[in-house]
Amino acid sequence: MKAALCKQFGGPEVVVVEDIPEPEPGPGEVLIKVNAAALNFFDTLAIRDKYQFKPELPFSPGAEVAGVIEALGDGVTGFEPGMRVAASVKFNGCREKTLAGADGLIVIPDGVSDAVASGVRITYGTAIHGLKDRGKVSEGQSVAVLGASGGAGLAAVEVAKRMGARVIACASSPEKLALAREHGADEGVDYAGEDLKNRLKELTDGNGVDVVYDCVGGDYAEPAFRAIAWEGRYLVVGFAAGEIPKMPLNLALLKGADIAGVFWGAYAERFPEKNRANIEQVLAWCASGALAPHIHGVFPLEKIVEALQIIDNRQAQGKVVIAP
Numbered sequence: 081m082k083a084a085l086c087k088q089f090g091g092p093e094v095v096v097v098e099d100i101p102e103p104e105p106g107p108g109e110v111l112i113k114v115n116a117a118a119l120n121f122f123d124t125l126a127i128r129d130k131y132q133f134k135p136e137l138p139f140s141p142g143a144e145v146a147g148v149i150e151a152l153g154d155g156v157t158g159f160e161p162g163m164r165v166a167a168s169v170k171f172n173g174c175r176e177k178t179l180a181g182a183d184g185l186i187v188i189p190d191g192v193s194d195a196v197a198s199g200v201r202i203t204y205g206t207a208i209h210g211l212k213d214r215g216k217v218s219e220g221q222s223v224a225v226l227g228a229s230g231g232a233g234l235a236a237v238e239v240a241k242r243m244g245a246r247v248i249a250c251a252s253s254p255e256k257l258a259l260a261r262e263h264g265a266d267e268g269v270d271y272a273g274e275d276l277k278n279r280l281k282e283l284t285d286g287n288g289v290d291v292v293y294d295c296v297g298g299d300y301a302e303p304a305f306r307a308i309a310w311e312g313r314y315l316v317v318g319f320a321a322g323e324i325p326k327m328p329l330n331l332a333l334l335k336g337a338d339i340a341g342v343f344w345g346a347y348a349e350r351f352p353e354k355n356r357a358n359i360e361q362v363l364a365w366c367a368s369g370a371l372a373p374h375i376h377g378v379f380p381l382e383k384i385v386e387a388l389q390i391i392d393n394r395q396a397q398g399k400v401v402i403a404p
Contacts, residue, residue: 083175084384087138089129092388105153109179113150117142117173117402118199124392135171142173146198156182164188166197176404189367196373199399203235204362210342215291215313219244227295227320229256231399236293237265259397280307301325312337374398
């Protein structure tokens with residue numbers, strides 16, 4: 081079978097497509113024929129050996145897959161060959177077949193495509209966990225999303241809107257803000273040309289935003305936090321800008337505000353049933369049409385370098401998906 085392999089660390093250009101032996105499921109595992117594998121920003125870090133998890137070489141990018149069960153390992157119950165499922169595999173998703181633990185499988189509802197199902201677990205799972213469990217967002221509150229047109233940010237825009245929030249999309253161009261508005265954002269701030277802090281304060285009548293969902297970090301973190309409301313919640317999601325910011329903690333004191341980390345992977349491992357309920361809620365929204373995740377593009381396995389470069393160059397609008 082064919083697989084995209086990172087055999088040495090570097091940029092997207094180091095990833096090659098080669099034939100490898102087909103794996104066999106061990107106890108508690110299933111073998112999935114991969115119809116779609118979603119890429120994330122952390123894939124561009126992992127191939128450079130700059131991600132917090134260090135997969136052994138060689139490995140395949142892609143932590144989220146959707147496909148059809150081909151074989152069951154010993155002890156697997158509740159699933160059968162031929163079932164459409166979505167799975168989180170950490171790595172090794174971008175190959176024709178991959179292994180996944182049966183305990184993390186979720187059956188894909190009718191009406192949800194493989195491309196959509198492959199890309200909701202991490203970005204939308206992070207969004208619903210961050211906004212519901214960590215941000216305690218309630219109907220009518222304001223939510224500012226930094227990096228609102230990327231895969232993670234766009235998911236937060238959509239989930240916050242489903243939760244009844246007033247969503248302020250923050251991005252680096254009018255085109256990116258237009259995409260965020262198409263997916264539910266009520267307002268937009270172009271932080272490449274506008275003062276982020278002042279504009280957020282203006283849009284909230286001087287009160288500040290109730291929740292900041294920050295996928296970007298870097299130079300935008302502090303001005304966004306300075307625009308937070310009394311008892312606001314600042315959600316630390318990621319650092320797409322590349323720099324991990326240092327925050328003056330007196331700001332948290334003066335605003336009675338919380339700084340909350342949103343680490344979806346650890347949450348999913350510690351609270352699998354709560355995470356499953358979150359993902360099933362997202363998939364139910366997709367099946368009903370209440371949620372329509374944006375797919376930037378679907379690429380064949382042979383074009384994985386191009387797909388990774390789109391994410392690496394901050395050009396992705398929505399999810400980038402590989403179809404092995």
